Amino acid sequence: MTIAPQPGILNIALYQSGASSIDGVSNVLKLSSNENPLGTSPAAVEAYQRAAHQLHRYPGTDHAALRGAIGEVHGLDPERIICGVGSDEVLQFIAQAYAGPGDEVIVTQHGFSMYPILAHAVGATPVEVAERERVVDVDAILAACTDRTRIVFIANPANPTSTMIGEAETRRLAEGLPEKAVLVLDGAYAEFVEGFDGGAGLVDDYPNVVMTRTFSKIYGLGGLRIGWGYARREVIDVLNRLRQPFNLSAGQMAAAEAAVRDLAFTEKCRSENARLRHWLSEALAELGVPTDTSMANFVLARFASPAEADACDAHLKSEGLIVRQTGGYQLPQCLRITVGDEIACRRVVAAVKGFKAAQG
Numbered sequence: 557m558t559i560a561p562q563p564g565i566l567n568i569a570l571y572q573s574g575a576s577s578i579d580g581v582s583n584v585l586k587l588s589s590n591e592n593p594l595g596t597s598p599a600a601v602e603a604y605q606r607a608a609h610q611l612h613r614y615p616g617t618d619h620a621a622l623r624g625a626i627g628e629v630h631g632l633d634p635e636r637i638i639c640g641v642g643s644d645e646v647l648q649f650i651a652q653a654y655a656g657p658g659d660e661v662i663v664t665q666h667g668f669s670m671y672p673i674l675a676h677a678v679g680a681t682p683v684e685v686a687e688r689e690r691v692v693d694v695d696a697i698l699a700a701c702t703d704r705t706r707i708v709f710i711a712n713p714a715n716p717t718s719t720m721i722g723e724a725e726t727r728r729l730a731e732g733l734p735e736k737a738v739l740v741l742d743g744a745y746a747e748f749v750e751g752f753d754g755g756a757g758l759v760d761d762y763p764n765v766v767m768t769r770t771f772s773k774i775y776g777l778g779g780l781r782i783g784w785g786y787a788r789r790e791v792i793d794v795l796n797r798l799r800q801p802f803n804l805s806a807g808q809m810a811a812a813e814a815a816v817r818d819l820a821f822t823e824k825c826r827s828e829n830a831r832l833r834h835w836l837s838e839a840l841a842e843l844g845v846p847t848d849t850s851m852a853n854f855v856l857a858r859f860a861s862p863a864e865a866d867a868c869d870a871h872l873k874s875e876g877l878i879v880r881q882t883g884g885y886q887l888p889q890c891l892r893i894t895v896g897d898e899i900a901c902r903r904v905v906a907a908v909k910g911f912k913a914a915q916g
């Protein structure tokens with residue numbers, strides 16, 4: 557072959573998504589992608605159906621109604637919001653805009669696997685920084701910064717660890733970074749934390765902080781692909797130059813707007829998740845399977861060894877339960893389990909109990 561891709565592209569390890577079926581097993585329950593067990597707001601489904609009558613029309617390019625709704629609900633300036641095809645697309649704009657060959661992008665040890673993919677895609681070098689007991693380590697990140705650091709990606713709360721760092725720590729990170737580095741606060745799970753602004757306040761205080769959010773998790777719209785980002789106007793202006801004018805369809809925008817405005821549904825999802833997450837972690841702890849205190853809609857179950865985690869995963873599969881292996885996140889002794897509805901949580905606990913009993 558004489559045609560060759562740009563540097564970095566062949567370094568990309570393809571993203572592994574959560575499985576959704578098991579050969580020969582029925583009544584399968586997918587708890588591997590942190591989807592919303594309560595589905596999505598009925599108002600969002602209705603808005604999406606209404607959009608079906610206008611499929612011959614191009615969508616708007618400025619996302620004004622959706623940005624207005626997000627701004628209203630979250631108390632943010634719509635002029636400083638950008639919408640993307642999932643927050644993944646917003647993260648991609650950030651990588652394209654601020655990093656390239658010769659630049660370094662800091663990711664953390666158990667950080668979301670999209671971050672190194674995005675760094676490689678723009679020819680930059682991902683630099684991995686250790687975490688401390690599955691928690692982002694601000695001192696380690698600051699120590700890893702060089703004059704080539706252009707982006708630091710952290711999710712807060714983090715996936716797959718479910719832990720988060722507090723505002724004082726995030727602030728210390730924003731303040732300590734080199735001037736040329738962008739701090740990306742990925743708030744995919746922010747809505748699960750009562751009273752948390754996802755880092756929006758830090759965006760207001762520091763010119764180099766960008767927050768991203770998604771409709772895929774608490775809003776239950778993973779299948780539709782909508783996310784957004786919040787930053788200084790100058791940053792949003794840069795990102796908008798990379799955005800295709802029609803990146804979001806009318807149906808995506810209509811559903812997302814209805815979803816963000818349905819405060820009652822969101823609140824119900826948040827409180828149900830908190831209740832069942834607590835129940836699930838306590839029940840797992842009683843079976844000798846500890847978890848870190850989760851701030852998200854999943855728990856990271858820790859086993860005695862990678863072999864035990866694998867064996868438990870196989871047992872869960874045989875019972876029709878799909879959870880996420882985390883070996884690729886340097887957590888081979890763990891399994892990430894999405895907090896499902898009450899029946900799902902009970903099935904998980906019963907299956908882990910059966911597994912432990914069979915082990916003797």
Ligand SMILES: *Cc1c(COP(=O)(O)O)cnc(C)c1O
Binds near residue numbers: 772
């Ligand atoms: C699920 C998730 C996202 C969301 O991605 P979308 O492209 O919006 O579906 C982003 N970051 C993290 C850490 C996630 O777990």
